[in-house]
Amino acid sequence: xxxxxxxxxxxxxxxxxxxxxxxxxxxxxxxxxxxxxxxxxxxxxxxxxxxxxxxxxxxxxxxxxxxxxxxxxxxxxxxxxxxxxxxxxxxxxxxxxxxxxxxxxxxxxxxxxxxxxxxxxxxxxxxxxxxxxxxxxxxxxxxxxxxxxxxxxxxxxxxxxxxxxxxxxxxxxxxxxxxxxxxxxxxxxxxxxxxxxxxxxxxxxxxxxxxxxxxxxxxxxxxxxxxxxxxxx
Amino acid sequence: xxxxxxxxxxxxxxxxxxxxxxxxxxxxxxxxxxxxxxxxxxxxxxxxxxxxxxxxxxxxxxxxxxxxxxxxxxxxxxxxxxxxxxxxxxxxxxxxxxxxxxxxxxxxxxxxxxxxxxxxxxxxxxxxxxxxxxxxxxxxxxxxxxxxxxxxxxxxxxxxxxxxxxxxxxxxxxxxxxxxxxxxxxxxxxxxxxxxxxxxxxxxxxxxxxxxxxxxxxxxxxxxxxxxxxxxxxxxxxxxxxxxxxxxxxxxxxxxxxxxxxxxx
Numbered sequence: 001x002x003x004x005x006x007x008x009x010x011x012x013x014x015x016x017x018x019x020x021x022x023x024x025x026x027x028x029x030x031x032x033x034x035x036x037x038x039x040x041x042x043x044x045x046x047x048x049x050x051x052x053x054x055x056x057x058x059x060x061x062x063x064x065x066x067x068x069x070x071x072x073x074x075x076x077x078x079x080x081x082x083x084x085x086x087x088x089x090x091x092x093x094x095x096x097x098x099x100x101x102x103x104x105x106x107x108x109x110x111x112x113x114x115x116x117x118x119x120x121x122x123x124x125x126x127x128x129x130x131x132x133x134x135x136x137x138x139x140x141x142x143x144x145x146x147x148x149x150x151x152x153x154x155x156x157x158x159x160x161x162x163x164x165x166x167x168x169x170x171x172x173x174x175x176x177x178x179x180x181x182x183x184x185x186x187x188x189x190x191x192x193x194x195x196x197x198x199x200x201x202x203x204x205x206x207x208x209x210x211x212x213x214x215x216x217x218x219x220x221x222x223x224x225x226x227x228x229x230x231x232x233x
Numbered sequence: 234x235x236x237x238x239x240x241x242x243x244x245x246x247x248x249x250x251x252x253x254x255x256x257x258x259x260x261x262x263x264x265x266x267x268x269x270x271x272x273x274x275x276x277x278x279x280x281x282x283x284x285x286x287x288x289x290x291x292x293x294x295x296x297x298x299x300x301x302x303x304x305x306x307x308x309x310x311x312x313x314x315x316x317x318x319x320x321x322x323x324x325x326x327x328x329x330x331x332x333x334x335x336x337x338x339x340x341x342x343x344x345x346x347x348x349x350x351x352x353x354x355x356x357x358x359x360x361x362x363x364x365x366x367x368x369x370x371x372x373x374x375x376x377x378x379x380x381x382x383x384x385x386x387x388x389x390x391x392x393x394x395x396x397x398x399x400x401x402x403x404x405x406x407x408x409x410x411x412x413x414x415x416x417x418x419x420x421x422x423x424x425x426x427x428x429x430x431x432x433x434x435x436x437x438x439x440x441x442x443x444x445x446x447x448x449x450x451x452x453x454x455x456x457x458x459x460x461x462x463x464x465x466x467x468x469x470x471x472x473x474x475x476x477x478x479x480x481x482x483x484x485x486x487x488x489x490x491x492x493x494x495x496x497x498x
Contacts, residue, residue: 045393047392067392067398075386079389081390081409096400
């Protein structure tokens, strides 16, 4: 389990963002479109330039390339490699640093765990949106990450699939004890998943809340823009 | 209005068919096959295949990393370098050959290379170098388009599952760009096989030494040996048809894109 700390993170979109994510914590970042939610995840993953400091377990990671940060990142679009079957996608993640029989075995177990064992020989283009996101989540976990970043992973799914996957994600996160940062613009999703919820607006953290506090908060609508609030409730 | 456009289409098709018919029906197949099995034609064929494969290997090993860099990175002087890389596409091969002749001549690189025991001018190596100069920019252009068509977010996704940049390139980017890369390789190989002007200047036209198939055609026409010239032409045409067929097999749309990207100025 890894503790993440962001100190005075600034780039073209974020302004002096400070945030602490506890070891094994499930934190949700909510905010309207364009608030900088994806950029925040990209900062943690080392995919964009920024000033400030990011530490994993008090160790600065500025000079650590993305592929050595031991993190998993589920993008909004599945980004499964289209030329590989579901199983091959998972095996590539499991053996990303060389052949690892133990991880290969756990990759197979993940297919079962996420209920997509029967899809293992399929190419991504032959999967439904929900199946693709399950496979993406399985591939991410197959790499054995210490930190899990999710960027609105269920935004393209119907309500039912999204709800099922949320429950599965929550249960998996608890079981694996992964430090998780989940980005969404959907307040209901944030309340359901987050142990703590940080509100990001115009590139700044406006506050952190427990799910109950978020539910009761009256000023969220002002910060969040009425239009966004209306469409998400 | 569109039906009138069939007239220029038919005219173009007839024009090309006329050339092919002229090449295939000028002499009897028996005479052509006899010329085809001659030592000279076989030597030219072997030399063409070997030099074009050598040129292709060098062009691919230099051109593919170059194309990837141009597709993904921004750096100072990139625009000028892109322009320089495209110059061979607009340069007359004869002028390219003249430039190579001067560059590898005694006053420039020739002396230093001679001291190392390497002779470029009027040797098969000269033919390889001429083919590299002409074919590699075509490969770079096609490969660059192929890499640009691969969403760079796949490479980010690969990094987030722990794949190093080198493994990402080999296991994700190249397989995803495979079709475009193969198209580029086939087109540049065809160009290298058919290269004449630059090769003539750099490697010369000596039978059983530097005479590739196109140069053999030139030499045989010069000495009035039409059947031998046609035999070489048949081989080149057949190679061209096979390459076109391979491109078609890889997908008609892709083929058109790559062909266009390969030769568009």
